Amino acid sequence: MSASADSTGTADGNEDLIAAIRRDHRQIERQFDSIEMATDLQARDDAFRELVRTLVAHETAEQVIVHPLTRRRSEEVAEARLAEEKEGEVLLALLEELGVGSDDFEIQLARLRRDVLEHAGREERDEHPLIEREVDAERLDRLGDAFRTAERAAPTHAHPHSPRSATGNVVAGPFMAIVDRVRDAAQRALGSSS
Ligand SMILES: [Fe+2]
Numbered sequence: 001m002s003a004s005a006d007s008t009g010t011a012d013g014n015e016d017l018i019a020a021i022r023r024d025h026r027q028i029e030r031q032f033d034s035i036e037m038a039t040d041l042q043a044r045d046d047a048f049r050e051l052v053r054t055l056v057a058h059e060t061a062e063q064v065i066v067h068p069l070t071r072r073r074s075e076e077v078a079e080a081r082l083a084e085e086k087e088g089e090v091l092l093a094l095l096e097e098l099g100v101g102s103d104d105f106e107i108q109l110a111r112l113r114r115d116v117l118e119h120a121g122r123e124e125r126d127e128h129p130l131i132e133r134e135v136d137a138e139r140l141d142r143l144g145d146a147f148r149t150a151e152r153a154a155p156t157h158a159h160p161h162s163p164r165s166a167t168g169n170v171v172a173g174p175f176m177a178i179v180d181r182v183r184d185a186a187q188r189a190l191g192s193s194s
């Protein structure tokens with residue numbers, strides 16, 4: 001995935017849905033860089049937690065706001081992106097279990113980085129053209145607002161190393177605070193944007 005003109009890293013109030021997603025993709029790439037460049041374990045853990053927050057919020061907002069639109073044009077593309085996101089979630093949970101100090105962390109992080117950036121590339125190449133055909137420009141603007149509102153609902157202090165849920169669901173457990181808040185906010189934002 002190469003950097004493009006929208007890689008300013010700042011939120012633009014007029015940014016439409018596609019621009020908001022693409023800006024996130026650039027930010028996620030930079031957050032992977034930050035983890036790799038961290039010079040001590042604490043800095044690495046902080047950077048990893050920032051990535052978790054961004055990534056889980058981003059994928060959750062896409063699952064509520066974006067993929068349902070894709071599904072209207074192509075069930076296959078929507079299902080493929082969802083499956084990639086599920087795999088990413090499993091790998092993210094594995095990294096969370098390993099912890100930044102583990103020997104395997106770096107290898108698994110490199111795997112996650114490759115998978116996530118390839119996934120983002122496929123969204124930009126295969127999914128976004130379908131969305132642009134399905135939704136007019138004015139609605140794309142409103143959906144951009146809804147997308148950003150949803151992501152902002154992600155709790156800043158959600159520690160990924162939260163206790164396991166009562167059911168021992170290690171995959172969903174650590175991320176549920178983020179998923180729940182973003183999903184609720186996305187549904188509310190969608191309701192008020194239509
Ligand atoms: Fe995605």
Ligand SMILES: [Fe+2]
Nearest residue numbers: 021062120123
């Ligand atoms: Fe994405």
